[in-house]
Every structure is written in C-alpha cells, then in structure tokens.
Amino acid sequence: MKRPHRVTIDRVAAESRVSRQTVSNVLNYPERVAPDTLRRVRLAIERLGYQPDRSARTMVRRRAGQVGYCLSPNSTGFMDDFLRALCAAVEASGSHLLLFTAPEGEAGLAVYADLIAQRAVDGFVCAHVVDDDPRPAWLHERGVPFAMFGRTWSSGPRPGPQPGPWVDVDGAGAAAALVAGLRELGHSRIAFLDWAGATGAMLDRGRGCAEACRAAGLPPPLAVRAEEYDSASAERAVRAALAAEDAPTAVVAASDILAVGAVHAAYAAGLRVGEDLAVTGFDDSVVAPLCPPGLTSVRQPVEVITAALVERLRDQDAGGLLVQGEVVVRLSAPIATR
Amino acid sequence: MKRPHRVTIDRVAAESRVSRQTVSNVLNYPERVAPDTLRRVRLAIERLGYQPDRSARTMVRRRAGQVGYCLSPNSTGFMDDFLRALCAAVEASGSHLLLFTAPEGEAGLAVYADLIAQRAVDGFVCAHVVDDDPRPAWLHERGVPFAMFGRTWSSGPRPGPQPGPWVDVDGAGAAAALVAGLRELGHSRIAFLDWAGATGAMLDRGRGCAEACRAAGLPPPLAVRAEEYDSASAERAVRAALAAEDAPTAVVAASDILAVGAVHAAYAAGLRVGEDLAVTGFDDSVVAPLCPPGLTSVRQPVEVITAALVERLRDQDAGGLLVQGEVVVRLSAPIATR
Numbered sequence: 001m002k003r004p005h006r007v008t009i010d011r012v013a014a015e016s017r018v019s020r021q022t023v024s025n026v027l028n029y030p031e032r033v034a035p036d037t038l039r040r041v042r043l044a045i046e047r048l049g050y051q052p053d054r055s056a057r058t059m060v061r062r063r064a065g066q067v068g069y070c071l072s073p074n075s076t077g078f079m080d081d082f083l084r085a086l087c088a089a090v091e092a093s094g095s096h097l098l099l100f101t102a103p104e105g106e107a108g109l110a111v112y113a114d115l116i117a118q119r120a121v122d123g124f125v126c127a128h129v130v131d132d133d134p135r136p137a138w139l140h141e142r143g144v145p146f147a148m149f150g151r152t153w154s155s156g157p158r159p160g161p162q163p164g165p166w167v168d169v170d171g172a173g174a175a176a177a178l179v180a181g182l183r184e185l186g187h188s189r190i191a192f193l194d195w196a197g198a199t200g201a202m203l204d205r206g207r208g209c210a211e212a213c214r215a216a217g218l219p220p221p222l223a224v225r226a227e228e229y230d231s232a233s234a235e236r237a238v239r240a241a242l243a244a245e246d247a248p249t250a251v252v253a254a255s256d257i258l259a260v261g262a263v264h265a266a267y268a269a270g271l272r273v274g275e276d277l278a279v280t281g282f283d284d285s286v287v288a289p290l291c292p293p294g295l296t297s298v299r300q301p302v303e304v305i306t307a308a309l310v311e312r313l314r315d316q317d318a319g320g321l322l323v324q325g326e327v328v329v330r331l332s333a334p335i336a337t338r
Numbered sequence: 339m340k341r342p343h344r345v346t347i348d349r350v351a352a353e354s355r356v357s358r359q360t361v362s363n364v365l366n367y368p369e370r371v372a373p374d375t376l377r378r379v380r381l382a383i384e385r386l387g388y389q390p391d392r393s394a395r396t397m398v399r400r401r402a403g404q405v406g407y408c409l410s411p412n413s414t415g416f417m418d419d420f421l422r423a424l425c426a427a428v429e430a431s432g433s434h435l436l437l438f439t440a441p442e443g444e445a446g447l448a449v450y451a452d453l454i455a456q457r458a459v460d461g462f463v464c465a466h467v468v469d470d471d472p473r474p475a476w477l478h479e480r481g482v483p484f485a486m487f488g489r490t491w492s493s494g495p496r497p498g499p500q501p502g503p504w505v506d507v508d509g510a511g512a513a514a515a516l517v518a519g520l521r522e523l524g525h526s527r528i529a530f531l532d533w534a535g536a537t538g539a540m541l542d543r544g545r546g547c548a549e550a551c552r553a554a555g556l557p558p559p560l561a562v563r564a565e566e567y568d569s570a571s572a573e574r575a576v577r578a579a580l581a582a583e584d585a586p587t588a589v590v591a592a593s594d595i596l597a598v599g600a601v602h603a604a605y606a607a608g609l610r611v612g613e614d615l616a617v618t619g620f621d622d623s624v625v626a627p628l629c630p631p632g633l634t635s636v637r638q639p640v641e642v643i644t645a646a647l648v649e650r651l652r653d654q655d656a657g658g659l660l661v662q663g664e665v666v667v668r669l670s671a672p673i674a675t676r
Binding site: 042097120263 | 421434598601
C-alpha cells in the first residue's frame, strides 16, 4: 500500500509563491488577502489536497463573529436586564450573541463542546454560576476564550480556585453597606434571610452582613432560613422569626424574591414595612419597585459588568474584577445613601 | 475596453462535467457532494472566476443554521420566559438563536438588513410588535422567512393587514373570561385599567372586557387610564376612581404592571384586595405571584406559542394562529376557573 504523503502549509506556500502567513490568512482571514493571491493560494490548496491539521486550525481559525451565552433554566427578573446589556456590549465589540440552552453543571458541557466543534462561537460569556461550576476549568483547559459573570464557590462562603477571567459584584461589601445604613436608622436587631440551598454568592452576602454587625458592635445577625427558594417559604420563615421573643426589626434578604416574603410576613403581622420592620433585597429586580411600599435593594451595574466581561473575552489574562453594587433606596428601608 | 464575459452556472457545470444542481449544491450544501466532485467543481469555479448572482444565492443559499431575534429595549418579566422557550424551540428545530438589539420601528430595519446581507440568519422571529410595525411587510417583500409574535395594530383595537405568519394570544377572549368570572363573584361595577399610550393589544383586551359586560347585561366598564406606563401612575389613577361616587369593585388591568398599581391603591384606601376590590392582571409575569395577596392574571402559553412560531418559520403560508390565554387564579380575584 502506498503511504499517503502529508501536504504541509510550507508546501502550499512554496507552490503558490507566498509566505506561510499568507496561506494562514487565506484559510482564516480571507478578507485580508488580495483577490489574485487568494485565488492562487486556493488553487494550490485544492490542487495539492492540503488539509490544515486540527491544532493549526484551532490556533488560527476564522472568527465566527459570535459569542455564546447560555440561558439559565432558572428565571430571575434581573437577568433580563443583564442579557440586554450583554447583547449591546457584544455588538459594540463587533460580534453577535448566540443564545443557547444547556443543563447546569457537568451535564451541560456537551453543549459547549458541540458549539466549539461547530465553530459557532469564538468564546463564551458564562453566568448563572453554580457551586463547583466545572466551566472555567473545562474551557481554560481547551484554550477557549471565556469570561465568567460570578465567582465559583465551593459549597461555602469563600471563592475556590477559578482559572480565567471573571467579573462579579461585591455581595459582602453591599451587605455591609446595608447594615451600616440600617444601624443609622436605629436598628440593632438585624436578621439575615437566605434559604436552605443558598449558593456561595448568597452566603457571601451573609458573611458581609455578619462582619458589618461585628464591626459595628451589634449582636450577630439572626439567621432566618427559608426551606424553599420562593416568597411563600420566606414568608413562613420570617413570620416565625417575628413571633419569637427576640424578633428582628430589620431583615437583610439575600435576594428580592426572599425579601418579598419578608414584606408579606410584615403585612400579615400588622407591621408597617419600612417603619416597624425594615426590609432590604438584592438584585434590584423588576419586583423591587413593584413590591409595596417599594423594596430597598442592591443594583448590579449591568453596563459596567457586561463591558468588563466582553473586554475579558479578548484579554484572557485580565483576571478578576469585583464591582461595587449600588444601593437603591425605597420605602421598605429608607436608609441614607452616601 | 474589453467587456467582461459573464460566467454562468451552466458554464461551470459543463467545465466540471456535473449537473447544474451539483454546482448549486457545491455552493450551498457542500456536505451533500462527494469530496472528489467537490474539489473538481471548486477548481472550475476558481479557474473561471465564477460569481453566483444575488438572486441565485438568495434562492439556494447555504443555511446559516440560525434564527434572529431582536431584544426589546423595554423589559417585562414575561419575555424572560418567552425567550427561554423560544431558544429551546429553535434548538429543537436544529438551529441556534442569534440575539440582537435594534431600535423599534423603521429605524431598526437597517439592523435586519445587515443581518440578512451577512447571511447571519435564515429568518427572524419578531416580538415586541409596535403599532403599524413595519417589519412584516418589509420582510415579506424581501422573501425573508419570519414569524411574528403578535398582530400589528393600526393605532386602534383592530388588527391591520399583516402579510406573513403570526401567532398571538386572544386578549379580548381572555378579558371576557375574566369578566365572566368576576360577575360570578357578584361584581357588576368593573373598571378596565390601561394607560394613555396603550398599544393595540391592550385596547383589544379592553374591547373584550366591554363586549363581555354588554353581553352579560352589566354597565359598560369604567375607563381608568394611567398617564404613564408604571405602577405608580396606575396607582394614582385607581385611587381617583376609588374615591369617586361610582367606585368600581373590580379592576381588570391591561397588564400586571398596571394591576400592581391597582393593588397599591386598594391597600392605600384600606380595602382588602380580593374581597373589597378584585384585581386582575395580564401576562402572569414574575410579579404576579409576588404581589400580595397574589395576582390573578392571564398566562401566555409560551411553549405552544414558540413551537407555532418556529413551525411558521418553515411554512410561511401557515397564516395566523390565535392562542387561548390561561387564567391563573390567585387571591386578588378568586374567580372560578372552568
């Protein structure tokens, strides 16, 4: 049997009387090559039956002009604003946003692998980070550009090791700012409301709350924990806390959804929200202005976040960026902003 | 000067000893062509300098494998669910969803034109329909596959002429179902709440409400109109209506956002929501379950809608489809479902 002779990029370059780089450009950036040269090199490629090998193609492949973003199976009002800002930021960088669905965790990696194999995207922006999220390590290993919105946590309030760039909001810092504001309003008995399956990001907010109480000489925050992640569950947990002897006068909730439950519990107990019981949320989602009397919450500055994510797609060595959240004051906790 | 000789697809076919269809396949579906034939035809194309003309390319162009969807500059909680369902439906049909941003109305058409010119998409799913929306006629004229979520209205409660396929929820029918349920609860003084800039879709809901009142022998619905499209504006309008002599006992709001304002107004007037004042919304958005005591609303069946939209992308002659909304009963209007 005749052993097939492997045609190299140098052979194509010699045959078409151009440099190796020009052949690479023909394959990957044809728009950079003069039409005559383009035709000559393509003819040589066809004539010789040249096939660029996998690694060479990966290194210098043609841009897809698209960035992949996975929609979470779990909805929150906040991600609507994030997605719009991300889409605009990606477009401002000259690419389009390709939306896809995938399961969370390991099970979703096959979908990422498929998009990479199809060359449908040049990289990924990943949000909806789960504890021990496998994506940063997996993408980093494969040399696929990506940027995470959120740190990965290892089932606890401390971020684990995470290769590649990320952008996140400083949840602990924002919680501390809320506690400082509540203290100025005269509150000393503060509860932190989360739920049984709280993510690392939520626990980080609780840590910030606890540290701020300690720093201010207040008793440690009362831990109030909903069984499920919904307002009804949160309402039950806060009702119980309000009925206890050392009932809190302020509730710092780990999210708006949970805060709405605290507001319902206050109404049910005949308390005036913002006066008898102060309530704060997180995320400044669509429900925050709608929940009577208006929910004080922490806004994620989506324009800053998405611009930083897109910048990091290009600069994989840019590292992490912790962004300050913005406290949006409404009547549920009329704290003073600085 | 020498007049350039136009190379035709037939000339390429003759030169490479294949049929016209095979040349077309090489250009548009190379995966269907045997490697040897592919190489031979491509060589002929390069040698002759063949350039497929615009209309031929449009007719038999290679699939982009992507469907375009424009994010609205206006957020509602409902569209989050819609987008997730649309993404899944498009993926189930073997394509990806390309997300983009564009201004509403005529100003946005340039973005659509650019995506078509780039061949980034095979077609569009369009939502966030505005009155006199130019997109159906514009896309239809260009032979670009599309499907509208929503009918276009001409500044009034009747749909205007609209080429191409669409899917919409029967707003008038759903409003009539709400009125029937409220009447069974003993309400006869019903208000319809919309706002000064109400879209045709909202006016359609009002029309359904009025027709149901007439059919049931009730007085015509009291028209309550917010100045702006937000809950605070709606609250002011409903407060005024509640203070008037013929105050309504039930408010059918054209959206959840407006309904939340009616709930606030009831609380402010010391009324029990669901007992003294019944309130219903539209869209069953994320705020509906969160707004105390839980807002009765009309759910848009997003899975049915998105499946029908994707089906219509393939079958441009499928026409319109009016889908029934589903009344989701909560405590703000404890009506009986059938």
